[in-house]
Amino acid sequence: MxxxxxxxxxxxxxxxxxxxxxxxxxxxxxxxxxxxxxxxxxxxxxxxxxxxxxxxxxxxxxxxxxxxxxxxxxxxxxxxxxxxxxxxxxxxxxxxxxxxxxxxxxxxxxxxxxxxxxxxxxxxxxxxxxxxxxxxxxQEHKSQTEVASELRFDDFELTVLSQSKEQGFSSFNLSIHLREDCILKAARVFMVFEVLEQIGEVIKSNPTVEQLEEEKFETSFIVTLVTKESANEVKERVMKVSEIEKVVIDELNLDAINNITDNYDHDSSADSLTEKLSEKDDNSGENNQEKESDKQKAAPSANKTIRVNIERLDTLMNLFEELVIDRGRLEQISKEVNSNELTETVEHMSRISGDLQNIILNMRMVPVEQVFNRFPRMVRGLSKDLNKDVHLEIIGAETELDRTVIDEIGDPLVHLLRNSIDHGVEDPETRKKNGKPAQGNITLNAYHSGNHVFIEVSDDGAGINGEKVLNKAIDRGVVSKENASSLTDKQVYELLFSSGLSTADQISDISGRGVGLDVVKSKIESLGGNVSVDSEPGYGTEFLIQLPLTLSIISVMLTEVEDEIFAIPLSSIIETAIIKDEEILAAHNQKVIDFRGSVVPLIYLNEFFDVPKTTEKGKYHSIVIVRKGEKMAALVVDSFIGQQEIVLKSLGNYLTNVFAISGATILGNGQVALIVDCNSLIKS
CATH class of the missing domain: 1.20.120.160 (HPT domain)
Incomplete structure (x- = not known):
């Protein structure tokens, strides 16, 4: 078997x-x-x-x-x-x-x-x-036995190490630790390997090179290096790579490793383990008391479910996406042919495919409980480390999200929770002095609203010191002194999402309020969502994350810009309108309009995307008002085509990181339409 x-x-x-x-x-x-x-x-x-x-x-x-x-x-x-x-x-x-x-x-x-x-x-x-x-x-340093257990050398690798020793080379094990806040771990690993290959030969790594490239490790990894350089020289070279916290280097004891390799299989043989397990099972405590309690439990009803590999669901979704594209093409053809029979058939197919779409999307939906379940344990550990008493309340764990989003949302939530524990909730003595219960509370709440899922991370801690944030922002050049005075409290708190802005007096290993929040924001925006923060000094802080239910099929407004078609996600649109030339104003060398009492900048998509001019503009302009958090922009287009559900496709490996374009879709007439990334547009 x-x-x-x-x-x-x-x-x-x-x-x-x-x-x-x-x-x-x-x-x-x-x-x-x-x-x-x-x-x-x-x-x-x-x-x-x-x-x-x-x-x-x-x-x-x-x-x-x-x-x-x-x-x-x-x-x-x-x-x-x-x-x-x-x-x-x-x-x-x-x-x-x-x-x-x-x-x-x-x-x-x-x-x-x-x-x-x-x-x-x-x-x-x-x-x-x-x-x-x-x-x-x-102990900081691992013994040769421990390292050998993690780095199992095969016969070929042992031969290479032995021959290298005979030729005057030294063999080292390097335990390399990245900083906790390291963002691009795979990039740091690549730089480390590049440095090592300049001074010697890498024999093995744990995790494997493939796992390191895919960032399938925490913050440390082990590398075996053969070199003629000294241990100090190797360590100094590696420490020059940024975001390396420490390097522990030991010379390899080949005799010890050979002994371990020879004896390992014998010592951990399946036979001896089976004997031990059998011996324990004879009196493992499966006593009458437990058997009686088992009998008291009602027999579970038949669970009519099967486990399906996520890759199969991805394949099914890809096939359905192709069906959606062909459905749009058929709808276009039926309009052109004007045949009742064809129209009826296409309408029926549209209804059936719509039901199929709901079924497939529901199959991919997973409760956020899968992510939330690991947080109580994490909060317990951090609370003990920081000598704080923190209670985590989880609400709405049954709320469902697409599996793709679930896989990505864990790290941002971990960072927000770490911030709340480390710098949000005060220590018990401080809380008592401020008239609060000694135990602090953090609430993790998830709920549906429309086509979005909202996740709130709130605490009843000290809140955010707005004045401190503003002073730091001015020092870092994030905001000017002139503009600082006009900012509302909420706008000041939003400055925490600026790159590298921290209000922590000391950067701890757990977190620093503001350190990495720009990364949290970038990650959530890459998922088509957004994050905001609000706080009441002395009473607590709340982070609100908004996420789309799914990432692959989205609703958009199709617009025409010269001879090109651009798709603007409905989730970003406030409304559409038509304005006249005289409604366009100028402020700080920027064309703006007055939208319900707010000054909103105009962005001409034909100029922004450098679309070749083919038509003369009249005195009326079609605009799409889009929003990112509190900020808004008016996108100027030539005309509106209408709303449509489209399949989001990537631009491929050769067109990665195209600014303000999140992907493309194929329309019913076979034309490719680019999908506008409104978050990037407004940020610019």
Missing amino acids: ESNQYLDMFIDESNEHLQAMNENLLSLEKNPSDTSIVNEVFRSAHTLKGMAATMGFEDLASLTHQMENVLDGIRNNQISATSELMDVVFESVDYLEEMVEDISNNGSGKKNVKAIVDKLERIEKGEAVQEIAATTAT
Whole structure:
């Protein structure tokens, strides 16, 4: 039986069990005497252990096996579920998540779990957690054994390393750590490799080069280098690359690695693991009490669902997009031919394809719960690190978004939550002095409104110091002193999204209020959404994210500019209008109009996109008022064609990052229309 055919199922189910463990462990920390919660965690760990052993992932099974022992001690009242003990159990879950992540990235799932297993064994024997923490403090430098476990060298690589040593070369392991706020991780990795290849030969990396290029790693990676340069010279060269936090370099001990390579398979043999697991299973605590509680549970109804690989849904969506294009073409032909039978058939096909579109889009919709579920654990960890008491309230986790958006929204939300914990919510003493409860509150709220999903991240902390923001903005040249006095409080808060603007007195490892918020804004805008911020000093801050339900099929207003057609997304449009020459005013060398009491700049699309002039302009002008947050602009076009649902297509690899154009679509008559990126237009 080929295990590979079950790998996707193993990864999906493992992630579900790990998420369940995280949630139940958080509940257990609040209710340490509730044995039903311990039983739930135990079941997840037991199932994960069995699956891992069956699939041959020994390290995963070994660690989960030892976790079972500790959980068994908790539910038998032999071990107390203190906060310190929960830290160790959570650390174990972190290891498990890393191994499953490695497996999902086509890795072996191997990890040196000796240290954490040793902690769990000592807890099982009754040692105090504080003593264990004191004797197992984290070491900065990894031993040769640990490095060898992460960098498994094959015979060819070992031969290269041995021959290099004979020829006078040195072999080094470099543990390279990027800064937490590093934006383009893959670019930094490329620069590091470029530096290393100038002074030697890279033999291996962990993660692999492909995974590094795809940014499938956190903030650190390990590289084995053969060179004639000294360790100090290598370290100095690498540290010159920007956004490198530190480099730990060790000379490779080939004898130790050879021994590890020879003994590794024997020490972690499946037979010995199976024996250990079988031995434990005989008295794993699947006692009568648990069996009775299982019987009390109602039998689950048949779940008529199947797992479908997201790539298959992407393929289905691409095929449907082609159908939408052909549908538009048929509608165009039916108008030209003027045949009743053809018109009726096309109308029927349009209705059917519309229903099909709804079904396909709903198939791709995923609850934001998949993203939100990891945040309670993160908030717990950061709160402990910062000695703060923070409660996270999640509302609307069932709200659904397109899978593509779900995959991208996690990092911006992490950054906003980190900001709220680090610089929004005050420490307990400060809160008490200000007449607030010692425990701070952060609310994560998601809800639908029209064709958009809104996500609010709010806290009841200190709020944003508007004066401080404004002074920083003036110092950085983001805004002039003359314009600063006319800004409203909300406009001042929006300045936080400017590049590199921070009001933090000290930049911490967790976050800095403002550091990276420009990146958050860019990421959300790249998804067709926008983000705004509001605050009340002393009472809290709220970030509001607006996102489209889907990214592939959008509603647009088709407009004509000379002989070209441009599509403007309806989500950006406030309204359309026709103005006369005398309504056009001038301000600061910019043509503007008065739109409902607001001064709105005019942007002539024929000039902006350098469209060849083919017609003479009259005294009337068609305009489209578009908005990005609080800012507006009036796009001048020649005429309106009408609203239409179109398929958003990329411009291809040769036309990446075309300014103010987000993509293109094929119309019913076969003509290509460019889709205007209103966010970029207004920003310019």
